[in-house]
Amino acid sequence: MEEIVRYYACAAGRVQGVGFRMFVRQQALAHEIAGWVKNMPDGTVTMELQGTQRGIDAAFAAIRAGNMFVHVERMDIAPRDTVAGDRDFSIRY
Structure with a gap:
């Protein structure tokens, strides 16, 4: 079983x-x-992602690549302590 990790990230660019x-x-x-x-x-977007390192790496790669609307110019990433029982992913307002 892979270790669970958590990262904070702040994305800048065409992200809102x-x-x-x-x-x-x-x-x-x-x-x-x-x-x-x-x-x-x-104008930035912040996030915390928790999962396996492989999953986090894949998600960050896709996020950096963006799509036809999204253009990430910069993404600062820092490790965080994991949150026990965190199983959902939410959009905060």
């Missing part, structure tokens, strides 16, 4: 008003990741 939070949630669900994603007043 383009479905980015839903895109992040889709990646999280596809890779069995728990956590949350939230728009910030400064």
Whole structure:
């Protein structure tokens, strides 16, 4: 069984008003990741992702790649302590 890890990330670029939070949630669900994603007043989007390192790496790769609407110019990532019992992924408002 793989170790569970958690990361905080802050994404900048064209990440608000383009479905980015839903895109992040889709990646999280596809890779069995728990956590949350939230728009910030400064135009960035913050998130915490918790899951296997392999799942987190795959999700971050897809998030960085974006899609036809999303364009991530910068993503700062830092490890966090895991949250016991965190199993869902939510969009925070």
